[in-house]
Amino acid sequence: MNSVRVLQAGLYTTVQDLGRFGYQKYGVIVSGPMDAYSLRIANLLVGNEEKEAVIEMALAGATLQFNESHVIAITGGDLTPKLDGKPVPMWRPILVKKGSVLQFRFAIKGCYAYVSFAGGIHVPKIMDSKSTYVRAGIGGYGGRTLQKGDTFACGDRSPIAEALVHQLERAPDHLSWSVNPSPLITFHNHSFIRIMKGNEFEQFDKGSKYAFFHENYTITTQSDRMGYRLTGHLLSLTEKFDMLSEAVTFGTIQVPPNGQPIILMADSQTTGGYPKIAQVISADLATLAQTRPNTSVRFQEVRLVEAEAILLEHKRILQQIAARIKWKALG
Amino acid sequence: MSCVLNKVKIWPFNESALIVQLGDDLNPIVHQKILQFVTLLEDTPFVGFIECVPAYLNVTVYYDPYTVYESQPFHITPVSPFEIVKTYINGLLHKLNDDRKIFIGQKVVIPVLYGSDYGPDLEYVANYHNLSIEDVIRIHTEKEYLVYMLGFAPGFPFIGGMSKQIATPRKNTPRLTIAPGSVGIAGAQTGVYPLATPGGWQIIGRTPIDLFLPDQVPPSLLKAGDTIQFVSISLEEYRQYRWGGKENE
Numbered sequence: 042m043n044s045v046r047v048l049q050a051g052l053y054t055t056v057q058d059l060g061r062f063g064y065q066k067y068g069v070i071v072s073g074p075m076d077a078y079s080l081r082i083a084n085l086l087v088g089n090e091e092k093e094a095v096i097e098m099a100l101a102g103a104t105l106q107f108n109e110s111h112v113i114a115i116t117g118g119d120l121t122p123k124l125d126g127k128p129v130p131m132w133r134p135i136l137v138k139k140g141s142v143l144q145f146r147f148a149i150k151g152c153y154a155y156v157s158f159a160g161g162i163h164v165p166k167i168m169d170s171k172s173t174y175v176r177a178g179i180g181g182y183g184g185r186t187l188q189k190g191d192t193f194a195c196g197d198r199s200p201i202a203e204a205l206v207h208q209l210e211r212a213p214d215h216l217s218w219s220v221n222p223s224p225l226i227t228f229h230n231h232s233f234i235r236i237m238k239g240n241e242f243e244q245f246d247k248g249s250k251y252a253f254f255h256e257n258y259t260i261t262t263q264s265d266r267m268g269y270r271l272t273g274h275l276l277s278l279t280e281k282f283d284m285l286s287e288a289v290t291f292g293t294i295q296v297p298p299n300g301q302p303i304i305l306m307a308d309s310q311t312t313g314g315y316p317k318i319a320q321v322i323s324a325d326l327a328t329l330a331q332t333r334p335n336t337s338v339r340f341q342e343v344r345l346v347e348a349e350a351i352l353l354e355h356k357r358i359l360q361q362i363a364a365r366i367k368w369k370a371l372g
Numbered sequence: 373m374s375c376v377l378n379k380v381k382i383w384p385f386n387e388s389a390l391i392v393q394l395g396d397d398l399n400p401i402v403h404q405k406i407l408q409f410v411t412l413l414e415d416t417p418f419v420g421f422i423e424c425v426p427a428y429l430n431v432t433v434y435y436d437p438y439t440v441y442e443s444q445p446f447h448i449t450p451v452s453p454f455e456i457v458k459t460y461i462n463g464l465l466h467k468l469n470d471d472r473k474i475f476i477g478q479k480v481v482i483p484v485l486y487g488s489d490y491g492p493d494l495e496y497v498a499n500y501h502n503l504s505i506e507d508v509i510r511i512h513t514e515k516e517y518l519v520y521m522l523g524f525a526p527g528f529p530f531i532g533g534m535s536k537q538i539a540t541p542r543k544n545t546p547r548l549t550i551a552p553g554s555v556g557i558a559g560a561q562t563g564v565y566p567l568a569t570p571g572g573w574q575i576i577g578r579t580p581i582d583l584f585l586p587d588q589v590p591p592s593l594l595k596a597g598d599t600i601q602f603v604s605i606s607l608e609e610y611r612q613y614r615w616g617g618k619e620n621e
Contacts, residue, residue, distance in 0.1 A: 062422050062423055064423075064526075064590075064591060065425045065434075066410075066423065066424065066425050066426060066521075066522060066596065067526060067527060067591055067592035068523050068524060068526040068527055068528050068566075068584075068592065069526045069592075070526075167586055167587075168586065168591060176567065177525075177567060177586065179586045237384065237386060237387075240385075285398065285427065285429060286427060286428065286521070286530060287427035287428065287429070287430055287432065288385070288391075288425040288427060288432035288523075290386070290389065290432075290434075292386060310523065310525075311425060311522075311523045311524075312523025312524060313523075320385060320386045321386075322386060322387060323386060323388050324387075345384045345387060345452065345454055348386065348387040349387045349437055349452055349453055349454065352387050352388070352437055353441060
């Protein structure tokens with residue numbers, strides 16, 4: 042069986058699939074990728090199901106060595122990947138030879154990079170998912186981040202992956218085609234992030250409501266998979282009120298008493314008790330996740346029907362990408 | 373019942389989830405309706421349903437808008453997945469009538485070793501109220517507690533019903549880590565920590581049994597609607613539970 046060895050761990054490298062669903066009512070978080078579009082595309086590029094487990098790396102990437110030749114793909118933020126010392130292109134299938142070393146460094150664009158492996162990553166499913174939930178010590182690779190010296194195995198290649206192997210073996214260098222992620226993800230800084238008003242939006246004072254849409258909010262370096270802490274114009278309530286805990290999710294913008302908003306990310310708790318000023322639309326979560334610390338975002342309101350239309354459009358784009366890859370592979 | 377139904381509100385959380393609010397204040401009738409609604413929804417889910425999360429006053433329903441959209445045979449006019457799910461849920465709510473079977477949770481006994489290193493703040497709580505340590509233990513164990521919801525951490529119950537006689541403010545300086553199984557008091561709330569975590573709760577004891585059970589279905593000892601009875605145990609019994617092969621009662 043194909044296996045991959047971790048030579049350097051990187052800052053925060055985990056195994057993630059699309060997430061752990063169905064257990065939030067027991068307090069078990071969803072986990073999953075920060076940038077689900079990049080995860081889906083990475084899997085499609087190597088002939089996997091969209092939801093298969095991949096490696097996620099944050100800001101400073103890992104170094105991996107391949108014990109057999111293999112088909113992989115790299116998507117997400119640009120962590121300057123090099124294969125045996127030479128720059129390697131992203132967003133397309135790559136053939137790596139036995140003994141090859143894939144090295145990531147610091148992010149020069151975006152924050153989170155993904156590496157998929159034809160056949161997926163062979164780790165046990167816990168509660169129907171391979172995603173790593175570090176705080177509870179479950180899922181992924183032993184319930185923790187990957188460390189130097191870890192070795193993980195890959196599953197069996199699909200027919201699409203086999204066809205890609207043949208193509209790649211005949212290609213002189215890398216394949217000429219690649220996927221363009223720009224209809225789904227923006228890697229610019231100073232992004233507009235589209236939101237819907239949160240449950241407690243109206244309880245914020247006039248100045249706060251105005252500032253939320255008209256001022257920049259900067260993502261601080263105290264940001265991680267649990268939440269992006271923002272700094273900007275302080276947000277305050279017209280009057281204090283008691284809130285009972287209720288569901289929160291990826292994209293919920295909470296405002297704790299210090300007035301500085303926190304956007305809950307992929308490792309969001311299942312419930313929370315702070316006022317919610319807004320909810321980032323699902324279609325913009327990947328762009329938000331890829332926005333780097335110390336850069337700012339601006340919030341823009343959309344209505345529910347617009348948010349729904351954007352999400353359905355993104356789904357169609359993903360289906361087109363899947364169809365094109367299949368066509369390129371199988372001819 | 374109709375008085376409860378009249379107060380139901382449904383609004384979008386985002387484009388992949390909606391909130392069904394079943395009451396305005398915390399009371400057993402609203403809690404019962406929430407449990408009945410969750411049972412009914414999980415027994416008869418719509419196409420595209422992912423999961424739901426019950427809370428004190430509402431239930432958040434997560435769904436895949438694309439699957440919901442595709443589940444409709446004809447798209448003569450643009451259809452909002454939210455409107456499709458809302459219509460389905462309104463139909464379910466009408467089935468929630470008075471003669472619907474009362475949801476009865478399980479009664480779960482949680483053994484607790486009170487005081488000493490396992491409950492370092494027990495003495496503080498007793499002194500705060502001019503009670504003896506035995507009084508605090510008696511008051512904490514004599515009532516049954518209702519599990520309203522789970523959240524914050526896997527298997528962590530939000531429970532109601534603690535006696536005001538032992539309500540105690542949080543510590544001024546939170547501890548950096550609280551051992552798993554710790555039983556605490558924070559204001560008028562009491563609770564049990566399933567995982568090691570930082571926290572400002574007054575820790576009065578520790579249970580030897582696990583609340584988060586990642587290898588079991590469901591992965592939690594407690595569910596919304598269960599009742600908890602705390603029982604005081606000795607160090608000997610604690611060790612027996614923890615290491616004597618009797619962890620699952």
